[in-house]
Amino acid sequence: MSDQSTTIADLRKLVADFVSRRDWNQFHSPKNLSMSLAIEAAELMEHFQWITIDQSREIASQPQKLGEVADELADILCYALALANELQLDLADAIFAKMRKNEEKYPADEFRGRFGREA
């Protein structure tokens, strides 16, 4: 169980089995799951709400806080996997396609060291 050896399909199955064993597909409409994703993203933000940008980087070396952040990030990903399951979307395909668009939208030469659209 590591990022090197785990496929997206492995994780999708883990989530699909958990959901179906509880008969929760009835609650897992795309509308509800989109709310769930936003709720979990907010719970992740809570860990960074009042601290500085530099302090947020230091969490990488603080095992307890890092574990809490990992838990919140896992929640976000589980709902993303659940949504992909409900909509029968291939996530790897979606990510590769979006990154190709991003390559065109943000040419490396033009955006080096400058963020986003306004830069």
Next chain:
Amino acid sequence: MSDQSTTIADLRKLVADFVSRRDWNQFHSPKNLSMSLAIEAAELMEHFQWITIDQSREIASQPQKLGEVADELADILCYALALANELQLDLADAIFAKMRKNEEKYPADEFRGRFGREA
């Protein structure tokens, strides 16, 4: 490029290369990335904001809308991967660990057909 054959590590590398070629790690503090995740989750929600729960399920069979939703979901995942890169977190490990906690917190027998904590 499919969920069957793509590992988390493959996707992390895709995002890491994109970010480093633009020298964007300077913007990718965990604080900023947590905001980005919440912003993209909200963009996903926009597709479901005014429609009913049933209508949100119908998007699975509407190719154009499904493509838009896939794009937003990809954005969320790319920022999740970027955050894992910054914090050097193993996502598969985080997800398996969180799902084990969820198995204990929501025993299948007790929560079958009932959502969340209040059920």
Next chain:
Amino acid sequence: MSDQSTTIADLRKLVADFVSRRDWNQFHSPKNLSMSLAIEAAELMEHFQWITIDQSREIASQPQKLGEVADELADILCYALALANELQLDLADAIFAKMRKNEEKYPADEFRGRFGREA
């Protein structure tokens, strides 16, 4: 203390005094407060995450749940007032100006019974 007799300025002062007595202006940067608003909005959403649209309307007649929702809505508004205080923005002016733009963007005749842009 009711919406009939309370001005925005009354509420701004209530929040400003609370914040300054705790010396919390140092934490109340617009960036942090924008995160706080999104976090509180997510806490409000949690009350509606798994229920249907019709069930969400029934909360109007469920005193305990209504009280919980009122609390979350108050949190959102307090942070909105705090942000107005930090940026020295007049909220009534901002709302009247935005509603004038909305009147132009969504002509009543064209958008009657139809939501948003896509309608």
Next chain:
Amino acid sequence: MSDQSTTIADLRKLVADFVSRRDWNQFHSPKNLSMSLAIEAAELMEHFQWITIDQSREIASQPQKLGEVADELADILCYALALANELQLDLADAIFAKMRKNEEKYPADEFRGRFGREA
């Protein structure tokens, strides 16, 4: 039209009239409005996503950006007013009640210069 002279009831009426003239109450379920609040909060965050905490304070003296932020904040408040209208909640009452709880939860002596629960 200023915070000094505008009551919450004035603003509620402004929003109620706008919504009813478009027959939009049918879309304004509490569930949908909670999503709307989170979506607008995310649009506010976009203005602060990649900038530092100090840069976010400088927006107070940048008229154009300040106007954009005021617009987003107005959107959040309009949905908060719309939700209060749907649920027939008195916002001034909710805010005063919540601030009394906050006074108890965060005694000024204990929390001076320290944020939140963890402090």
